[in-house]
Amino acid sequence: MKKILENKKLYQxxxxxxxxxxxxxxxNSGYFMSLFVTACIFxxxxxxxxLLVGYGGQISVGQAGFLSAGGYAVAILxxxxxxxxxxxxxxxxxxxGIISLVIGLPAVRLRGHFLAVATMGFGLSIPQIALNxxxxxxxxxxxxxxxxxxxxxxxxxxxxxxxxxxxxxWIISNIVKSGMGRAFVAIRDSEIAAQSTGIHVAFYKxxxxxxxxxxxxxxxxxxxxxxxxxxxxxxxxxxxxxxxxMVVVGGLASIPGAxxxxxxxxxxxxxxxxxxGMTNIIIGIAIILIIMxxxxxIVSFLDRLKSPxxxxxxxxxx
Amino acid sequence: MLNFExxxxxxxxLTAINDLSFDVSEGKIHSIIGPNGAxxxxxxxxxxxxxTPNQGSITFSGKDLLKLKPHQVIREGIARSFQNVExxxxxxxxxxxxxxxxxxxxxxxxxxxxxxxxxxRSEAESRKKAYEVMELLGVRHxxxxxxxNLSFGYQKMVxxxxxxxxNPKLLLLDxxxxxxxxxxxxxxxxxxxxxxxEMNYTILxxxxxxxxxxxxSDDVTVMNxxxxxxxxxxGEVQNNPVVIEAYLGELDSDVKAD
Numbered sequence: 001m002k003k004i005l006e007n008k009k010l011y012q013x014x015x016x017x018x019x020x021x022x023x024x025x026x027x028n029s030g031y032f033m034s035l036f037v038t039a040c041i042f043x044x045x046x047x048x049x050x051l052l053v054g055y056g057g058q059i060s061v062g063q064a065g066f067l068s069a070g071g072y073a074v075a076i077l078x079x080x081x082x083x084x085x086x087x088x089x090x091x092x093x094x095x096x097g098i099i100s101l102v103i104g105l106p107a108v109r110l111r112g113h114f115l116a117v118a119t120m121g122f123g124l125s126i127p128q129i130a131l132n133x134x135x136x137x138x139x140x141x142x143x144x145x146x147x148x149x150x151x152x153x154x155x156x157x158x159x160x161x162x163x164x165x166x167x168x169x170w171i172i173s174n175i176v177k178s179g180m181g182r183a184f185v186a187i188r189d190s191e192i193a194a195q196s197t198g199i200h201v202a203f204y205k206x207x208x209x210x211x212x213x214x215x216x217x218x219x220x221x222x223x224x225x226x227x228x229x230x231x232x233x234x235x236x237x238x239x240x241x242x243x244x245x246m247v248v249v250g251g252l253a254s255i256p257g258a259x260x261x262x263x264x265x266x267x268x269x270x271x272x273x274x275x276x277g278m279t280n281i282i283i284g285i286a287i288i289l290i291i292m293x294x295x296x297x298i299v300s301f302l303d304r305l306k307s308p309x310x311x312x313x314x315x316x317x318x
Numbered sequence: 319m320l321n322f323e324x325x326x327x328x329x330x331x332l333t334a335i336n337d338l339s340f341d342v343s344e345g346k347i348h349s350i351i352g353p354n355g356a357x358x359x360x361x362x363x364x365x366x367x368x369x370t371p372n373q374g375s376i377t378f379s380g381k382d383l384l385k386l387k388p389h390q391v392i393r394e395g396i397a398r399s400f401q402n403v404e405x406x407x408x409x410x411x412x413x414x415x416x417x418x419x420x421x422x423x424x425x426x427x428x429x430x431x432x433x434x435x436x437x438x439r440s441e442a443e444s445r446k447k448a449y450e451v452m453e454l455l456g457v458r459h460x461x462x463x464x465x466x467n468l469s470f471g472y473q474k475m476v477x478x479x480x481x482x483x484x485n486p487k488l489l490l491l492d493x494x495x496x497x498x499x500x501x502x503x504x505x506x507x508x509x510x511x512x513x514x515x516e517m518n519y520t521i522l523x524x525x526x527x528x529x530x531x532x533x534x535s536d537d538v539t540v541m542n543x544x545x546x547x548x549x550x551x552x553g554e555v556q557n558n559p560v561v562i563e564a565y566l567g568e569l570d571s572d573v574k575a576d
Contacts, residue, residue: 178441179425
C-alpha cells in the first residue's frame with residue numbers, strides 16, 4: 001500500500017515539476033505559455049464545476065458566467081480603486097461567490113433539467129449585462145487590465161497562475177475528502193438519507209454553488225490579468241458547455257479527471273484550428289464516445305492501469 | 319421517552335395515521351407491527367420530520383419534535399435506518415459511516431480547506447469510531463468496499479451502522495431484517511439486544527418477522543389501517559384475537575405466532 005501512495009506522490013511531483021519548467025521547454029514562447037495558462041484557467045474552472053456536478057450532483061451550465069464575473073471584478077476594481085493583485089484575486093472570488101447566490105438560492109428548489117436551464121439562463125445573461133451596463137463595463141469595448149509592475153513580465157505572472165492553480169487544487173482536494181465533501185456526495189446519492197444524518201441539504205447546496213463560483217471567479221481574474229483585457233465575448237454559453245464537457249470526459253467526481261478533461265479540451269483546438277469546424281466536431285465526438293462507452297471518464301483508464309498492481313500489493317502485503 | 323399523542327396524518331383525504339398515541343420508554347425495545355399499509359413507516363417519517371402530522375403532538379424527552387426540521391432531528395439523539403436502504407451508494411462503507419458522524423464533525427470551511435491539524439485529528443477519531451461500529455456489525459473487512467457492490471444484507475448492516483455512529487439515544491429501525499436470510503436475522507437480533515443491554519440504546523422497531531419481534535421486544539404496538547389496535551408485551555399481543563384477526567382476516571385456532 002505504501003508504495004502506491006509514494007507513486008501517487010511521485011506523479012504529483014512530476015506534474016508540478018513539469019508545470020514549473022514548462023516555459024523553458026517551450027523557450028518562453030508566448031503562444032505556448034498562453035495555451036498553458038488557458039489550460040490552468042480551465043483546470044480551475046473544471047475542478048470547481050466538478051465539485052458541483054460530480055460530487056454534489058447539481059448540474060450547472062452557467063460556469064462561464066462566473067468566469068466573466070471574476071474577470072470583470074478584477075478589471076473594474078483595479079480601474080476604480082487600484083487595489084493590489086493579492087487583494088483583488090481573492091476579492092474576485094468573493095464577489096463571484098456572492099453573485100452565485102443568484103442561482104445558488106433558487107437551485108435549492110430546482111433539480112435536473114430545471115436546474116440546468118436556470119443556470120444556463122444565468123450564463124447567458126452575464127454577457128448581456130456586461131454588454132449593456134456600459135457605465136460599469138464599457139460595454140462592447142471591454143476593459144483593459146494592467147498587471148502590477150513586479151508581475152508585468154509574462155514569466156513572473158506565469159508562475160503566479162501555476163501557483164494559484166496548485167493551491168486551489170490542494171484546497172479542493174481537502175474539501176472533497178472532508179466531512180463537507182462527504183455531505184456533498186451524500187446529497188447527490190440520497191437527499192433523504194442526507195437529511196436524516198443531519199445534513200442541511202439547502203445550506204450545503206448553496207454552499208456548493210458559492211465555493212464553485214469562488215474558485216471559478218479567481219480563474220476569471222487570472223484570465224483578465226494574463227490577457228490584459230476583458231470583454232463580453234470572452235466567455236459565452238459555449239464556454240459553459242465546454243467546461244461541463246471537460247468534467248464529463250475527464251471524469252465526474254474526480255480531481256485528476258477534471259485536470260485531464262481541461263488539458264485535453266485546451267489542446268484539441270491547438271491541433272484542429274487549422275481545419276475549419278473540426279474543433280467542435282472532435283470535441284463533440286469525444287463527449288459522445290465517453291458517455292456511451294466509458295461514463296466514468298478518461299480518468300477511469302488510469303484506475304485500470306493501477307489496479308493489477310494494487311492487487312499484487314495487497315497480496316504481497318498480506 | 320418518545321411520546322405520540324393523538325397523531326393524525328392525512329394525505330389528500332387518505333388517513334395514513336388516525337389518532338395514534340403511544341409511548342416508548344427509555345432503555346426499552348419497542349416494536350410496531352401491523353399488516354402492510356398500516357402506517358408504520360409513516361410513524362417513522364413523522365419522527366424524522368419528513369411528514370408533518372395534521373393533528374397531535376410528538377415529543378421526545380419533553381421536547382416538541384414538530385418544531386424541528388429533518389436535519390435537526392439527529393441532534394436530539396434520534397437516528398434511523400431505512401426500509402429500502404437509503405445508503406450513499408457510490409461511497410465506501412467507511413465513508414457512509416463517516417457521513418453518519420456529520421452532526422458532530424468540524425464544519426469550518428477555512429479549517430477544512432487548509433486541512434489543519436484539528437481537522438485531521440477529528441477525521442482520525444471519526445475513523446476509529448467507524449471501525450468500532452464496523453467491528454460490532456461484523457463488516458470491518460468491507461471498510462473500503464463501495465456499498466453498491468455489497469449484498470442487501472450487508473447494505474442493511476451499513477445502514478444501521480451509519481445510524482449508530484453518533485451514539486443516538488433512540489434508534490429507529492425500519493424492517494432491519496427484511497430480505498435477510500435466517501443467519502443474518504439472528505445476527506441482527508443479537509445486535510439489537512446488545513445495543514439495548516450493553517449500550518443502553520432505546521430502540522423503536524418496525525418489523526414483519528415475528529420471531530424477531532417476539533424475541534427482542536419489551537413492548538409491542540400493533541397497527542392496522544393507521545390505528546392502534548393493540549398494545550402490550552409480546553406475549554399479550556400474540557394471543558390477542560384482534561391482532562390475529564388483523565393479520566389473517568379471521569380467527570383461526572392454529573395461529574400462534576411462531
